[in-house]
Amino acid sequence: MGANGMAPVLLIGLDGATFTILDLLMAQGEMPFLQEFVRQGVRADLRSTVVPLTPPAWTTLMTGRTPGNHGIIDFIWAEQRATDHYFTLYNFRDIQCETIWSMVSRAGGRVCTLNFPIMAPPPPVNGVVVPGLVSWKHLRRNIHPDGLYEELKGLPEFDPRRFAWDFGLEKKAATGVPEEDVEEWVAFHRHRERHWFDITSHLLDREPFDLAAILFDGMDKMLHIGWRLLDPRYAVDLSPTDQRHRELILGYFRELDGYLEKLCRQAGEKARVVLASDHGFGPSHEVFRVNTRLAEQGHLFWKKVDSADEKTRASVDRLVERHFVLLDWERTTAYARSTTSNGIYIRVADGPDRPGIAAAEYEGFREGLRQKLLQVKNPDTGQTVVSQVLTREEAYPGTCNGQAPDLTLVMRDSGFISILDRSPVVATRPHIEGTHYPLGVFIARGPGLACGAKAGCFSICDVAPILLHCLGMPVPGDLEGEVPAGVFSSSHLLERPVQKDTDTAPPASYAAAQCAYSTPQEEEETILNQMRALGYLE
């Protein structure tokens, strides 16, 4: 690796990785390479974004900016209007900041970025982009540069259906995998990771890159379904079926360890290798049905649907399956939009006699709602379930927070909220489920990096500055992270202190995205009508 005189860097993303499990597996001898890698490098807890979620967190890692500034809040982008509610999916054109791939490209470096989310349509970087979260049907068109897809088709066993994103399967992960499907589910993701490994290995063999990055996202899937099988606090008296599932999941980690070893060897001894996750993982014990609570308090009204209308009924069933909320927008004043954002949106009236609360009442309404949310208790334990309720300004400071919720909930078990119309408001889960926790992992090894060190805890915003310094580049002044103490050795920093740079460049999509967010009312309605027509909107 290393194409342009830069010190080569390999970034390996591990979606959902947590030391809670990795330390255990290393101690048990399941991940011997990782254990040696940690011994020779520096490790730290990595604090995720305010809501530890894949799209905002990886975008923060890729930009060095917080979600309030890069603009990616959730999987879905939505807009509320007086009588309707509109959804679509975020894409690369919605990122409001320059990515590290672009920064390195501008400096003449060669980059390779594989399976990172929100990277489609792919930007024209100096190198390679194979985006994540893209269906196999559209992968060809979303790979940069042209012609690379045809080249990858020549790889043995290449099958885009088996490594690209599948919306139906992702939904499965969110709603729970039935016991009878677990084996197939784990096998699918083990095969998928091998595909991504093969692609990465091929590209590293083909040409030198200054910054090569691959995101393995199977660990998140394994931990969602397998937490109770891996965490020794819960993995007791396992049934034969559970034991078989546990062994299959452990197989995933063993294979991943092998991929890490091979990729590090390919990168070479001169390369600096950084492992990082977007968030951590841990057990969730209870579920908070926020919309049910808001309905009880008179803030939310469910939409009544005429069940005699077969076509409407089918449409509604489809929406409910997708977890979209069906609300009476004329009367609803507060609601949770998605289970992943952990956010509550307040509808503010855009004029007299319009739906929503009056603008003058907003602050008082929001504060009242916040206080009431903090008092919600689990009847089984008597304990409050919400540990923090953050306002938009607190959770998403920045210039691009227009899509952020008015209130963001931090649950005491770090779980995600439920948005469905079900009772009771709070319930203890029948089984422990894995959920996203704020502390992920950072591990790095290579020339100049601290050896055998623990660097405490730092922010996911710090990863981009660290990568840039690894590459020998100055750190742009507008990045929100820094190169934390303890990552590099003292002797390295004496010889090569961290250099500051001018601000980042606006991304190519910036102007267009700004237009999309600030079009005149008529044009904005047009965009929203378009999305409704696409079936993503209610």
Add this chain to the structure above:
Amino acid sequence: MSQHDLTRESILTDVIAILNDMTQDWDLEFSGGIAGDTKLVGDLHFESIDIVQFIVAIEERFQRRGLPWEKILMTDGRYVDEIRVGDAAELLAQHLGGTA
């Protein structure tokens, strides 16, 4: 090609090229060749996510966002069941200044 050079015919050609490229690996049984009267759902088995991608591809090709797609995707406030390739091309021609 600048937008001033666009004609209805060239726009339709570009849209068909996008669709040919997009669907070439889909193993479709449709064999007539994509043309103006090809149906996205009936012939090319489009789902809603495919329509999103189709629109993104068109926006990238013509460097325009926010076109009023609802004019061909909705009728009387309801989603249409079918869209023809020519409908998309005609919409583009109307809003990108395509000449006859």
